[in-house]
Amino acid sequence: QQQVKQSPQSLIVQKGGISIINCAYENTAFDYFPWYQQFPGKGPALLIAIRPDVSEKKEGRFTISFNKSAKQFSLHIMDSQPGDSATYFCAASRSEAGGFKTIFGAGTRLFVKA
């Protein structure tokens, strides 16, 4: 019930293409779904996040699609650029006594070919 399953493990996309990364969760208590971007040698950084009261959130070239009934959410990177090459982690969080529990997916290594 605590797992967040992320796919694919790795992804190669041509410059200008659309990158799509999918995640699925089990625990319906999760109420916040962030995506983190991590470049080599750096810590993850928040990219975009969504709450389950909306089905889509867009920020620039990055869009989260959320399907509450299916317990799935995905990250779409439009017009992918070589600079987007990084590891992407989805996560699911829920408030609980004393704090905020966040479970991360295993990550997707994205490579955008120039």
Added chain:
Amino acid sequence: GAGVSQSPSNKVTEKGKDVELRCDPISGHTALYWYRQSLGQGLEFLIYFQGNSAPDKSGLPSDRFSAERTGGSVSTLTIQRTQQEDSAVYLCASSLYPLADTQYFGPGTRLTVL
């Protein structure tokens, strides 16, 4: 302002030795988290601090692992009698308050146990 800092950036140690990893969170952030990232893996939650107390130690893999936080600021993760399977990147994150959504990560400490 300064982000989350961690030291050392790299640590090589021999099996059986003790190591201490340090995290300096963003000033004013009351919540602090430790994660472990093994090669090609996701982020494994270790422990969470709210102020100086640790409401959630559920992720510590064994009693060889311990952490403390003093003065509501700097935290130290200690691994005793290190084993080769402890080799990983240890990431620290902080957030403004315990229920804050966004965690800000440090660059990590890469631990190699020979």
